Structure formats: structure tokens, C-alpha cells
Amino acid sequence: MKKKSRRxxxxxxxxxxxxxxxxxxxxxxxxxxxxxIHASMRSAEPFDPAKEPERVRKSFYDLTDDELRNLCRAIxxxxxxxxxxxxxxxxxxxxxxxxxxxxxxxxxxxxxxxWNFLPWHRGDLYFLERILxxxxxxxxxxxxxxxxxxxxxxxxxxxxxxxxxxxxxRLASPLFGYDLSQENMVNPDTLGFDNTALYDGSRGPTxxxxxMNPAKERTRDSREHxxxxxxxxxxxxxxxxxxxxxxxxxxxxxxxxxxxxxxLEQGPHNNGHDWVGTRIGKNRxxxxxxxAASDPIFYLHHANIDxxxxxxxxxxxxxxxxxxxxxxxxxxxxGSPIVQSVQNIVENTANVSYASSGKAFSxxxxxxxxxxxxxxxRTMKSDPITIPVPRALFGxxxxxxDIRTGPITHVGKYTVRIYAGKQLVGQLxxxxxxxxxxxxxxxxxxxxxxxxxxxxxxxxxxxxxxxKKGFKILLKSFRYRPL
Numbered sequence: 001m002k003k004k005s006r007r008x009x010x011x012x013x014x015x016x017x018x019x020x021x022x023x024x025x026x027x028x029x030x031x032x033x034x035x036x037i038h039a040s041m042r043s044a045e046p047f048d049p050a051k052e053p054e055r056v057r058k059s060f061y062d063l064t065d066d067e068l069r070n071l072c073r074a075i076x077x078x079x080x081x082x083x084x085x086x087x088x089x090x091x092x093x094x095x096x097x098x099x100x101x102x103x104x105x106x107x108x109x110x111x112x113x114x115w116n117f118l119p120w121h122r123g124d125l126y127f128l129e130r131i132l133x134x135x136x137x138x139x140x141x142x143x144x145x146x147x148x149x150x151x152x153x154x155x156x157x158x159x160x161x162x163x164x165x166x167x168x169x170r171l172a173s174p175l176f177g178y179d180l181s182q183e184n185m186v187n188p189d190t191l192g193f194d195n196t197a198l199y200d201g202s203r204g205p206t207x208x209x210x211x212m213n214p215a216k217e218r219t220r221d222s223r224e225h226x227x228x229x230x231x232x233x234x235x236x237x238x239x240x241x242x243x244x245x246x247x248x249x250x251x252x253x254x255x256x257x258x259x260x261x262x263x264l265e266q267g268p269h270n271n272g273h274d275w276v277g278t279r280i281g282k283n284r285x286x287x288x289x290x291x292a293a294s295d296p297i298f299y300l301h302h303a304n305i306d307x308x309x310x311x312x313x314x315x316x317x318x319x320x321x322x323x324x325x326x327x328x329x330x331x332x333x334x335g336s337p338i339v340q341s342v343q344n345i346v347e348n349t350a351n352v353s354y355a356s357s358g359k360a361f362s363x364x365x366x367x368x369x370x371x372x373x374x375x376x377x378r379t380m381k382s383d384p385i386t387i388p389v390p391r392a393l394f395g396x397x398x399x400x401x402d403i404r405t406g407p408i409t410h411v412g413k414y415t416v417r418i419y420a421g422k423q424l425v426g427q428l429x430x431x432x433x434x435x436x437x438x439x440x441x442x443x444x445x446x447x448x449x450x451x452x453x454x455x456x457x458x459x460x461x462x463x464x465x466x467x468k469k470g471f472k473i474l475l476k477s478f479r480y481r482p483l
Contacts, residue, residue, distance in 0.1 A: 001246075004007075014398055019257040023188070027453040031061070034270065036159065036311065037228055041063060041369070042154060044140070047130075047338055049348035049351070050349075051147035051153055052130075052351045053146075054128065054351050054353070055133075055147070055148035055351060055352050055353075056148055056301055056352075056353050056354070056355050057114045057148045057149055057151055057307070057352065057354050057355065058148065058150050058151075058357075059150060059151060059152075059153045059156075059157075059163065059355070059357035060150040060153070060161040060162075060163065060300055061153065061156070061162070061164050062150075062162055062163070062164060062307065062355070062357065063158055063165075063358065064163075064165070065165060065451055068174060069145075069152075070140075070142060070147060071078045071150065071197075071198070072174065072193065072194055072198060073136065073142075073196040073197070074132035074133070074135045074136050074140075074147070075194075075197040075198065075296055075462070076194025076196070076197030077135045077140075077194075077196075078093065078131070078135065079275075080197075081139075086335055087331055087335040088131060088293070088331065088335045091294060091330065092299075093128065093131075093293070094291070094293035094294040095293075096108075096124075097111075097124065097289070097293035097298075098290045098291065098293070100120065100288045100328070101290075102196045102288075102289050107325060108120075108403060109328065110254075111261075111328075112261070112263075112265065112289070113259040113261050113446070114252060114253070114254045114259050114260065114261075115246075115247070115250055115251040115252060115253055115254065115259065115262075115317065115323055116251070116253070116326055116342060117265050117347055118253045118262075118264070118305075118309050118401050119326055119342045119345045120345075121302045121305065121306065122306050122309070122345055122346075122349060123330050123340055123345040123349075124293075124302070125149060126306070126330075126352065127330040127331055127332070127347050128149070128209075128299060129148065129149045129352075130333055131331065131333050132144075132147060132149070133145065134333035141175055141483050142345075148352070149299060149303050150300060150303065150467070151300055151303035151306075151307050152297065152300035152303070152304050153304055153307075153353065153359070154233040154268070154272060154301075154304060155233055155234060155235050155238055155359060155361075156357055156359050158211065158212040158233060159173075159205070159210045159212065159457075160173045160175050160176070160203070160205050160210040160297070161175060161297070161430075162174075163211075164176075167396070168169075169181075172210075172481075173207075173210060174195065174198050174202075174227065175198045175199065175296070175297055176199065176206075176207045177195065177198065177201075177209075178196065178199075179191060179195055183195075184232060189252075189362070197296070198296045198297075199296075200285050200286070200295040200296065200297070202277070202284045202285040202286075202295070203276055203277065203284065203285070203297075204276065204277060204278045204284060204287070205276065206273065211477075212226050212229060212230050212233075212275060212345045214230075216229050220467045224417070224424055225271070225275070225415075225429075226275065227424075228271060228275075228426075228427055228473065229268075229272065229275045230430075231267045231272035231273050232267035233271070233272065233451075234263045235359055235361055237267065237268075237451070237453075238268075238361050239361040239362050239363055240262045240313055240351050240398055240453075240483060241267070241308070241310060241317065241451065242308070242313070242363045242447075242450055243363050243463075244263055244314070244362060244400065244451070244483060245314060246262075246312075246314060246315065246316050246317060247260065247262070247449075247458065248262060248263055248282060248402075248449040249262050249263055249264060249312060249314070250264060250265075250309065250312075250316075251265060252321065252447055253317075254326070257443050257444055257445060258444075258447070259444075259445075259446050259447070259465045260447035260448070260449070261447075261448060261449070263450075264305060264308060264309070264452055266428070266448060266449065269431070270302075270429045270431055271287070271429060272301050273286050273287060273292055273301070273431060274287050274413070274429065274431070275433075276295070276301070277295055278363065282354075282380055286298060288395070288413070288431065289414075289431050300398070301430075303403070307354045310353075310354055311361065313363065319343040319346040320343060323341025323342055323343075324341055324342045324346065325343070325371075326341065326342050326346075327340065327341045327343065328341075328342075328345075334351060346443040355428075366433060370424070372386075372390045374388070374477060374478055374479070375476070375477045376475050376476065376477055376478060377474070377475070377476065378475050379434075379472060379473070379474050379475070380416075380464060380466050380471075380473050380475055381466065381471060381472050381475075382466060382467070382468050382469060382471065383466075384463050384464060384465045384466070385464045385466075385475065386462070386463050386464075387461060387462050387463075387464065387478055388460060388461050389460060389461055390480060390481065391394045392477070393434025396418060397481070398451055398452065399451075399452050399480055399481065399482050399483060400449060400450070400451060400452075400479075400480070400481045400482070400483050401418075401426070401449070401450045401451075401452050401462075401477040401478060401479070401480055402447055402448070402449050402481075403428070403447070403448045403450070403475065403477075403478050404443070404446070404476040404478070404479075405446045405448070405473050405474055405476060406446075406473065406474030406475075406476060407444040407446075407474075408446055408473055411464070413431055414428075414429075414430050414466070414467045415428065415429045415430070415435070415467065416428040416429075416464055416465065416466050416467075417451070417464075418425070418452070418462055418463070418464055418465075419462065419463045420452075420456055420461075420462055420463075421449075421456060423456060425452045425453065425462070426450045426452045426453070427450075428448050428450070445476060451483065
């Protein structure tokens with residue numbers, strides 16, 4: 001008997017159903033089986049965005065105890081009470097993210113390194129939120145229309161999220177999986193909900209050290225990483241990102257010869273994943289895209305990224321144009337698939353809004369200074385490479401650096417650090433991606449946009465320091481432009 005792959009197993013639950021679409025019909029029409037769907041969780045009617053309730057997402061810090069319990073009840077149900085073969089099982093839902101990133105294909109289009117990064121993750125949050133709300137309604141007799149996912153506001157709380165009420169009582173974050181005031185490993189607690197629902201045992205931060213603190217790191221690389229993470233997640237950096245053009249902020253258009261990360265993905269997204277997971281090895285859930293979505297903090301992290309996108313006021317691509325064409329498959333509350341285009345996602349999620357966490361971002365007007373582009377044809381391996389910088393840009397504050405490279409087939413995580421003299425001013429920090437093996441064409445170009453800050457007043461070059469082993473990348477050109 002042929003053994004099923006993880007993808008085949010998941011597809012048997014997720015894709016073996018008739019697709020409900022908005023504006024387009026799915027190509028496959030297969031009826032789902034009761035083995036994969038809870039009868040009590042069936043949708044009362046087809047998904048209609050116009051009938052969705054208003055949902056206001058709050059900072060995790062601002063959750064009440066009842067809101068926290070409901071979040072744990074719903075996620076705990078998906079993790080512990082949903083059949084293993086159901087597409088609504090937590091791990092099966094999480095695998096869809098892996099299929100779209102580390103194993104991206106024509107069937108599962110990529111959701112990283114492009115302008116599709118923001119809309120796909122918005123759709124992923126949106127449909128998970130509906131599933132969790134439906135679980136509260138059908139399994140716990142709680143009004144799910146009042147439910148909304150919280151966000152981790154790492155611009156204010158640079159630590160594993162906790163609520164204000166729990167911190168006032170000196171209680172650890174529920175994301176560590178237990179309540180120190182009631183758990184003694186002998187007597188049952190009286191919490192009344194699954195208090196391990198938000199737990200993941202493969203995180204780097206611990207209950208003793210839940211905050212971003214370079215002083216607690218053991219190596220120079222880790223200390224630098226945490227300092228960079230804290231800066232990428234700072235209100236000042238977020239304000240600067242919000243002033244950037246959309247292709248720099250949110251990612252570049254997708255073609256068969258081009259991909260490109262935006263600042264939001266390259267900086268706070270990647271570093272947030274790696275800080276929660278690990279800076280070393282491949283065994284941490286959030287630290288590798290293959291398994292990141294299994295950790296509940298993944299959705300809190302991406303809810304904050306989506307919140308920042310909701311604050312973006314610069315011109316964006318027209319969702320009725322090329323940006324809106326790409327289609328993805330999500331899950332309805334009964335596990336049946338719903339095919340949504342990027343246009344659907346952008347236009348039909350207006351019922352979701354974000355409550356302020358009390359910190360506003362000051363966005364300045366973008367610079368109109370002309371860019372400076374320099375061609376280069378050098379292969380970066382293990383040795384540092386120096387690239388010139390127009391003298392006039394030093395001492396001018398922040399500037400954008402667009403680095404265009406050839407194909408990247410390195411599948412593991414890597415970091416390229418960028419120095420002005422001895423001062424670390426930025427980095428290219430990539431998470432894992434096995435689908436990069438597909439990018440072998442010499443015509444493929446990847447563009448990385450970096451926001452370089454705190455440049456010294458004098459200088460004439462930047463130094464790119466790659467990993468010491470197993471790395472090879474062709475540099476094609478670089479472009480400087482003041483922000």
C-alpha cells in the first residue's frame with residue numbers, strides 16, 4: 001500500500017470538497033464526506049461577506065479574562081477535540097501555510113517574497129477567525145459573533161504577549177501554557193478552560209526570560225539579532241515603513257522572472273518569527289516557516305502585521321488589476337473550501353477593524369529625491385563584499401537600499417549583515433524556503449528592500465557580510481534613495 005505524503009493526507013481533507021467562490025467557480029466539484037466534517041459545525045448557509053458581523057481585534061494586552069478564556073476554548077478545541085483527519089484540525093490548518101511557502105507550487109501558490117504576502121495572510125487570519133467563532137457558538141454556546149482574534153503589539157510589548165490583568169496579578173503569560181498560581185502538577189486547576197491551548201514547547205523565550213533583552217543572549221550574533229529585532233519592531237521603524245512606496249512596504253509584483261520582499265516582511269516579520277523560535281538550528285516551531293503556523297503566537301504576530309497594513313495610507317495597487325488576480329483556497333466553518341482571489345480578500349474583509357493599543361505612529365511624507373542605481377556583477381560567497389555609497393547620502397538620516405540579486409537556491413535560514421564601518425546598520429534575514437530550489441533560471445531576479453538607519457555622518461561604502469558556509473548569491477545591482 002502506497003504511503004500517503006503529508007500533502008496528500010491534508011488534501012484528502014481540505015481540497016476534496018466543492019469550492020464556494022466569490023465571482024469565480026472552482027475547477028473541482030467534489031462532495032466532502034462526514035468523516036472530515038463535524039455535523040454540528042456545518043455552515044448554516046454559504047459564506048457571504050456582506051452578512052459577516054463586525055469584528056474588532058484588540059491588543060492581546062487588553063483582553064479581558066473572559067475574552068482570553070474564549071480564545072483558549074476555541075483554539076483548544078481545534079487542537080484537542082477535532083478529528084485528526086478533519087481539515088479543521090489545528091495541525092492540518094497550520095500545514096496549509098507550509099504548502100504555500102516552503103513547498104510552494106502551482107497548486108499552492110507562494111505567499112512570501114511578493115505583494116501577495118499581506119493579502120494571503122489576511123485571508124488566513126480572516127477564515128481562522130470565523131472557524132474559531134463558529135466553534136464558540138456550536139460547541140460552547142457562546143455568541144461567536146462577538147469574537148475577534150487579538151494581535152500582539154510588539155511595537156509596545158516586546159515580549160511574549162501577556163494581558164494587563166494577568167501582569168497586574170504577577171501571572172505568567174498564558175502562552176507559556178499554565179497558570180503558576182494554580183498548577184502544582186498534583187491537583188487539578190479551576191481555570192475551566194484548556195490552559196495549554198496557546199502553548200508551544202519549541203519557543204526560544206522562557207517563562208523566566210519572556211522579554212527581548214540582548215543582555216540575556218549568549219553570543220554576539222544573538223545579541224545583534226535581538227537588537228535588530230527590537231528596532232524593526234519599534235514605533236519609529238514602523239512609522240518609517242509606513243512612508244515607503246507600496247512595493248517597498250508590502251512587496252513587489254510577481255512574475256516568472258521577479259520576486260521581492262517588502263520591508264514589513266523583511267524586518268519585523270522575519271525577525272519576529274526567529275525571536276519567538278530560535279536563532280540557532282531548525283527545531284523551533286516559529287523559527288521555521290515549515291511549522292510556524294502550528295504555534296498560536298503565529299496568528300497574533302500576523303494580526304499585528306495586518307494591523308500595520310491597515311494603517312498604510314500611501315497609494316496601493318488596484319485590487320481590480322493584476323494584483324487581485326491570484327487565487328487561494330481557504331476553509332469555511334465546516335471545513336469545505338472557499339476560493340478567494342486577492343481582490344476578494346482586499347475588498348471583502350471590511351467588517352474587521354483594529355482597536356488602538358494606545359500607541360500612534362507618526363508618518364512623514366516620502367522623499368522626492370531621485371534614486372541612484374549602480375550595476376554590479378559579483379558573486380557573494382563566504383567573504384564580505386563592499387559596495388560604494390554616494391557620499392552625499394551619509395549623514396542624511398534614513399535611506400532605502402534595493403539590492404537586486406540573481407537566483408537564490410539556498411533553502412535554509414541565513415542572515416547577511418550590513419555594516420557602515422564597524423556599525424551594524426541593517427541585515428537581510430531570510431527564513432527557510434525549499435521552494436527556492438525552483439528559482440534556478442539565470443534570468444530570475446530577487447529584490448530586497450532595506451531601510452538603512454543611523455548611518456554615520458561620514459563614509460563611502462557599506463560592507464555585506466554573508467554566512468560563513470554554504471551560501472552563494474549573484475549581486476546584480478543596488479539602488480539608493482532617501483526615504
